[in-house]
Amino acid sequence: MNINGAVALVTGGCGGLGSNIAEHLSSLGAKVVIADLDNSKSDCIPDKFIKYSFDVTDPDQVKNSIGTIVKEHGPIEILVNCAGSIDSAPFVNLMNPNQLMLDYDRFKSNMLINLDSVFLVTSSTVEHMLLNRVKGCIVNISSISANGNEGQCAYSSAKAAVNALTITLSKELGKLGIRVNAVSPGFIGTDSTSEALSEAHIKYIISNTPIRRLGKAVEVSKAVASLVENDFINGVILDVNGGLTI
Numbered sequence: 001m002n003i004n005g006a007v008a009l010v011t012g013g014c015g016g017l018g019s020n021i022a023e024h025l026s027s028l029g030a031k032v033v034i035a036d037l038d039n040s041k042s043d044c045i046p047d048k049f050i051k052y053s054f055d056v057t058d059p060d061q062v063k064n065s066i067g068t069i070v071k072e073h074g075p076i077e078i079l080v081n082c083a084g085s086i087d088s089a090p091f092v093n094l095m096n097p098n099q100l101m102l103d104y105d106r107f108k109s110n111m112l113i114n115l116d117s118v119f120l121v122t123s124s125t126v127e128h129m130l131l132n133r134v135k136g137c138i139v140n141i142s143s144i145s146a147n148g149n150e151g152q153c154a155y156s157s158a159k160a161a162v163n164a165l166t167i168t169l170s171k172e173l174g175k176l177g178i179r180v181n182a183v184s185p186g187f188i189g190t191d192s193t194s195e196a197l198s199e200a201h202i203k204y205i206i207s208n209t210p211i212r213r214l215g216k217a218v219e220v221s222k223a224v225a226s227l228v229e230n231d232f233i234n235g236v237i238l239d240v241n242g243g244l245t246i
Helices: 016-027 039-044 059-073 104-131 153-176 191-196 199-208 217-229
Strands: 007-011 031-035 050-052 078-081 137-141 179-185 237-240
Touching: 007 016, 007 059, 007 104, 016 031, 016 078, 016 191, 016 217, 031 059, 050 059, 059 104, 078 104, 104 137, 104 153, 137 153, 137 217, 153 179, 153 237, 179 217, 217 237
Parallel strands: 007 031, 007 078, 031 050, 078 137, 137 179, 179 237
Antiparallel strands: none
16 A cells, blocks of 8 residues: 555554654655544644544544544545553552452553544544545554553453454455554553653563663554555554564
């Protein structure tokens, strides 16, 4: 697929990873639409991007916003589901006897922002792709935590489900001309990583990564672009983790 001239929607586009993906797709000639709930960061987004603010976990907001984007800017050809939130919380917290087990509301909240959002945005986007007979490409941002990361019960569960959803949709939509893949980053040097993990944990991760460093956001962005451009890649979960899972 040719990125140049394509309309690309990036959810979570005001975040460190999302904004980098948007920037990279734009550098390749895409007409980039950024969707993010955080209006406080919108002033930092370059004017070359088209900005929309809506809640990716609200079905009505998603449906209405996607419809508006398509009406005002043309059919979406590339969708990058990057909206999400890293959460670190163990299933059992022995240090807090008053709240020994992981709170169910916290678990549900993680699933909502990291999994339901992918389903909702993808569903509305694919509907318009089909109605406009667009051969599109969807890239979901997963995580190395999908393999099961101690201390991230809810987050790992959500990202594992994103992988399963990716593969399932690739089988259903591939025959309709819509490819679905995912990029599964390792630990990337973004603000969200430093906020979610302690310095000691980050040092431990680096020491166990063969190339001995955290990843860079642009390395994830390049992986996203490669999945979009290669028309014979479908149903792939692409690991970008410096060899941490070897």
